[in-house]
Amino acid sequence: MSSENEIPDGAAGGGAAAGEPPEQLALIRETVRKAKVPRAKPRTWRGAALAKELPVARIVVNKGVLHLDRYFDYAVPEELDEAAQPGVRVRVRFGAGSHQVRGGRREGGRLIDGFLVERLAASDYNGPLAALADVVSPEPVLGPELLGLARAVADRYAGSLADVLQLAIPPRSARAESKPSPEPLPPPAAPEPGTWARYERGPAFLESLAGGGSPRAVWNALPGPHWAEELARAVAAALASGRGALVVVPDGRAVSRVDAALTAVLGEGRHAVLTAEAGPEKRYAQWLAVRRGSVRAVVGTRAAMFAPVRDLGLVVIWDDGDGSHSEPHAPQPHARDVLLLRAAHDRCAFLLGSTSCTVEAAQLVESGWALPLVAGREQVRAAAPRVRTVGDEQLARDEAARAARLPSLAWEAVRNGLKTGPVLVQVPRRGYVPRLACERCRTPARCRHCAGPLEAPEQQELRCGWCGRGAPDWHCVECGATRLRAQVVGARRTAEELGRAFPAVPVRTSGRDHVLDSVPGRPALVVSTPGAEPVAEGGYAAALLLDGWAMLSRPDLRAGEEALRRWIDAASLVRGQGDGGTVVVVAEPTLRPVQALVRWDPVGHAQRELAERAELGFPPVSRMASVAGPQEALAGFLAAARLPPDAEILGPVPLPVVRPGGPQRPGDPPPGESWDRALLRVPPGSGAALAASLKAARAARSTRGEPAPIRIRVDPPDIG
Template sequence: MRVAQVLVDSGLVHLDRPFEYLVPEELDEAAQPGVRVKARFAGRDLAGYVVERSDVAEHTGRLAPIRTVVSSEQVLTPQVLELARRVSRHQAGTVMDVLRLAIPPRHARAEKALPVEPPALADGESDEPAADQQVEGEDPPSPVPAPEVWAGYRAGAAWWSRVAAGESPRAAWLAGPSRPAASDWPRALAEAARAALLSGRGSVVVVPDQRDVARVDAALTEVLGRDQHVRLTADQGPQARYTAWLKVLRGHVRVVVGTRAAAYAPVRNLGLVAWWDDGDDLHEEPRAPYAHVREVLMTRADVEDSALLVGGLAMSTDVAALVDAGRVHLVGGSTSRREAPRVLVAGEGVDEERDGPGARAHIPSSAHRAASAALQQGPVLLQVPRRGYLPAMSCATCRAPARCPECRGPLALPAPDQAPRCGWCGKSPRGFECPHCDGTRLRAGIIGARRTAEEIGRSFPGTRVITSGAGEVHEEVGSQPAIVVSTPGAEPVAEGGYAAVLLLDAWASLDRPDLRAAEEAVRRWVLAAGLARPWSDGGVVVLCGAPSHVTIPAVEALVRWDPQWFAARELAERAELSLPPTTWTAEVVADRRRVEPIEHAVRAAAPDAQLLGPLPVTGSQDKRRLVVTAPFGDGPLVAAALKDVRAGESARKAADLTSVKVGHLTVG
């Protein structure tokens, strides 16, 4: 008897396991482990993957046959299957949830157009590079010297050399700012991929967005040569994306760079997993099972025994926790102040006495002077926390936030020639009357990027003003004098670096109701400031709008250029309060009638677990939000209990299943 175990994409949590099917004789050769098939399930033909073959069935009854083999391509590798199983267990999800993200939809034309064997193998050559192989009786080959970009970091050359020698060291890399292209972070990532190739292994590099992919792609082409790597991103068409993915699966290339989904790329003989800017929320998967790139790649490094590298100009508390636990070792982190730009805080020192009210303006006098001087040397960057024109307004009399009379949403001004509009319901009230003081006039509460571009344009007539943000993101600007107004994450790279960087409305970044508000503020500031020229070349950064009545660690970290110190301090404070990432955490959103069974299930699985809430969910009368925290040792038990809850709901055909997001607690 020919039997296949098939993972069927049923979408049902309680059926998250393989099912046995009979393999018809005509499909025996094609229905191999890893191929896509169609199988009859609950009266429908559903897609699935063969995960195992055997000659004996465990089921004693009659087996249904596999209907068809969609393709003989073995798209589900054993390594990716094991990775999917581990990630789904950790995230209280299902294996098929992970595989939908890991394996792109089939494109038949791409399968036929791409040669099955790599070009080198077509000529009878070996799949493994022979440069590092030692012939018996000969002296071992001399080690390849570490590239200059890694030799400039503390412990960087040692880490690179160990990867090139075939070892699997794990590092948290704190990159230096204000680097020229030949030694900037994209070049360092490309050299890390080359180290893995020197040992006969492949690598996966994950970055937050398309602009970062383009920069690393160019660096990989320069270091490895053309056609030695592929890109995997969501903006590729179905055929282009599947072709690139097949090149990896079939062994045509061994290096992949891309965004979130590239973390699952089926690289042969994987030797390195790397990701950049751990704190960027683009690394968080918005679809079930909501796994962060960090969780996926760290699990993958365990599954395939590969080297690991997490890099960034700033350090997230999650990475700081890994360093503190000894799971990764620090590389870099000793940036000289002359290599970083000079950082000034507007309103400090003699600014208040010299400039009066101008020291606390939206663009303070000290920032205006710095921009005026810098424009003689090159471009100037202004980072504005909010997009739009006036994204928030307030009463001109009492300064209370202006609210919509219909839904109590915030009022905003989309453009100077339009009426104020509610940010929730979209309606424009006919008039405004403050419920606190009966005032009828509005003033700007928060100034957005468009309004800032207008103001700065009037201050520097004749200077080109470039805006970069949602809908129009610029990748690069030249070295000529210009003013660039950008929202966080959309800052273009300037040729030769910016002569000055102005970080506006620091209070808006620090005052968000978010557990990670200060951490995110440091990350945004450091990423923008890292685009400036070094202090030795006259680069200056001015932080505007920071509160001056109290010492703020986030501001101190920027001035000292010490994001590692800030991350360690933040982690210590979280540990005192048992907040993530020092504890296992999950956010659960469920129907209000299911909260009590969930609480019982969690307490039965882990008596030491704590439950916070439930709290109402904005926009829903029946939904409740519950936060579960537990010691890390109890995390797998709580995850299993929450999955059992979801499986029970699925078996009862509940209309809306409970949502579980492990490790995604952000709102305070």
């Protein structure tokens, strides 16, 4: 490998690495040392014929309450000695009264599931132990590597080990366990660089992987259809070294593309696909094939981040800014951070790839923990489409914009694009008119009675979306104007307007209710919401990105980053400018995300965002946790928690009340309830202490049986 293209090896926690690792990786050293947590007093039991060797089983019970986040010792009956091996699923008596014995019979307690962690010759508890009730299956599903990873994730996110194991190990299927897994295939040959040659360090990255190295890189992928094949070649290089590889992508459509690319590059039988869409039995069978070592490569959605790949040599996450990578169930880990922990713990290669760039990715590069994998500007200009902008003031003055909200520039792009292929139209939301605002000053139109948003669904009379009251005499409270405009016109209405404007052209829609995977390469208008854009055969001839100001004006720290990511994802489906590909974005041209799109410079945008957050003390430069609950309960929790001395409390502030029957996101309060939220911020180096203090405080509340809920989320993705 040539020195000019060399990517140095080394892993956090061992070996040399360029620069200090980011704070979110530094805690791996501590969590590995704390893999064995304190044990509670086990339940008592008498009269059982115990196993002659290693008669004590250490169990983690399947109860996610924090005050029970520890191991429990049980006696191993002689009849279960052979089956009760480390890693198997077991059932034990647990709960009030399970320690009591009357005439050799248990009284109280109930049977619950758990996992056998290890067998011991003796327990440090000086009384008799309760006996294992049963071994559910002799299949060992919890190995020491997975257990260590689950403990590290639980500690990082102030959660319980049991909750993480529920995410990491799929439900059992007896039929899948009874079927033998195929024999493993020998390692494939090292792949050719292929389109990796377009990147300055691309061939060197593959060469390092194939040679057994552990390079760590943040990859800014060029637009176009080649990213899936490039991922497959990176996996093939890791497999060529005799190691395994894991790829996590945001959704089933991306899984299908990488699955097809892996089959084309590796051939049949060398990789497993882990998605919920496969069904419980098939997914568990694939998971078992991975755990048994029959296959060494995995591609899947979020839950695959815990896949027990043997001899892990490479972990990959694609499009880490996609919200699908954030787990909604406790303790709500993010796939990117789980894979970072795996890379540091297993000392394997790490690849974060996306056509865009998050601030977390920029931080990995700035810290020196990972190196950039980027293409030269000439390659970028050749692969990216031409991007043109239309400001909102230009849109208002343009006569052509009165039909379908399209300015003359967009009309021209659509007409020219339809001569050679399909045209993509991205709208921020689905539906007819989700929100209304003053036409003059854009102040949101709200109900005078409850401050709810005013709506006019399908041209009906104006009414409140919360209380349902009509508002026939509405006027703007800021400027007094009486005319309304749609803050965002959804996919259905946009499709109808475009259909009237281009009556001879077929119009297709792709959104939440019906997502298209692909469309033919013949002329058509494809109206899509962000993230639902289908792939066009041969690429789109043009794309229109409408209502950009609505995406940029969200009250969220990530609004600019997210808008740019959505735009670049859509624009990456358009042909390069050498083939006539054009993108028109309707947004203020001087705004930073718009300029980053025009220059096709998501990395520069992320670097500037990171610098600003460093000045303001915002994540990912700092560590942050969100704590929410009823007002009195939250105040009591914050007063009792022993937070780190350098912790800063922001708030509390009231959370919006979720109306009954309305949409609810993870972390929202129960419908109709009034909750407050506080943000806790600590500087780098104190994240582990913050998580530990929050976990201890919530465990204390659980022990006392306090009924009011408190929700904690470490590193929340949305702090707007």
